[in-house]
Amino acid sequence: MKNANIAILIDMSEMDNIILNYAKRLDESHHFNSIHLVHFVEVTEFPKEILEMYPDLDQPIENMIAEEIEEYKNDCLPHCQEKIKIHVHGGGDMETFLEWMEEHSFDLVIIGKKSGSHGSGIFSGKMVRLLSSNTLFVTEMARGDIHKIMVPIDFSNYTQKVLSLAKTSASLINAELVPVHALKMSLQYYPFVKNKEELEKMLQKEVEKKYEKLKQKTGISESCLVVNAGEQHISKAIYDQAIFQSIDLIILGNKGKADDSDLLIGSVAERMIAQDRNIPVMIVNK
Incomplete structure (x- = not known):
């Protein structure tokens, strides 16, 4: 795996700083050719209550999120500016988002994995099952070294x-x-x-x-x-x-010797990325 083209999934939480710093340390040794900061927007517009509180929110959600990710980029990855691209995928359609991810043939997708009390892991679970890219799960306890x-x-x-x-x-x-x-x-x-x-x-x-x-x-x-x-x-x-x-x-590999060929992910890999596991895991897609 060349790791020339990677995607970092941003969810606009405190977890972003952890995975961006982790990716920064990886880039120092792997020298990635391109880094995509990606966010999937599950909602298509601001709720009515939010618009009533902030009437000046007249620009698309995607634009506002892209501006915030730009700040993340400047703060956490100051030396990688020339190879970073930002993509905010709107519309809330997971299928089209996965198609976009596959079209870009990422060598590695980096995802933050929160503990069970903070995140359900449903989104990241879909990513590792349905993408053909290798997937790196970075935990809240992850060290940069x-x-x-x-x-x-x-x-x-x-x-x-x-x-x-x-x-x-x-x-x-x-x-x-x-x-x-x-x-x-x-x-x-x-x-x-x-x-x-x-x-x-x-x-x-x-x-x-x-x-x-x-x-x-x-x-x-x-x-x-x-x-x-x-x-x-x-x-x-x-x-x-x-x-x-x-x-x-x-x-480890996404499937092992004892796993059914029809499974999208094997039992060992499945349990290794469970919410109560705190060690970062890279799953190699076969």
Whole structure:
């Protein structure tokens, strides 16, 4: 992924400062060619009550929002002025907005993710499901500096692509790469295996063999961290390990090996961007 053409979704809240500063730090290492600051207007006109309170509001909503975004641009991205474009999409039609996004073939779409008490995440959920671009969810707790990147791998057909992208990103920002595989022992084997520890060792050796082949294909040198998910969902095992490892960014594919091909987003990716998760996540579209 070149990340030459990115879009930052602005929602006119305090979250905008967080994601713009985050994008600014990314631009320092990735050197984006173009940055689109985008806002989707869900209403088509000011409510009657607002117009009665402010009778001078005679210009279109889109114009007023564009002026405010211009101020954001000047304050948060002063050194990127020449490559920034502002787009305010009016009309309230999500379908035409998604069509506009797809027409611009963004390499990366950056979205702010608020905690469960502040935002429902419905809009961002639609974005990651329906766009073909890679999507980066920046949380309220996100730090500008990225020192450690975790990349969950499941040895699916798409693992190599995700791992290669994570390797490139880690190299650009001089971050440590932490590949991780969550070991999930299927219950169907339990009746036939008396020693569960032996089964775990056997599965771990199989993971090590597969990972050695993957290292040769991708050229990475880092070891793969193997965690036992036990009875919990794979996503929780990975996220708990990310917290323990003080991970700054998680990069994973939108679907995994066990997901149905008809799904728009897999169960692990879905849970990684849940409202109670505070680590930024980049979802790589396959």
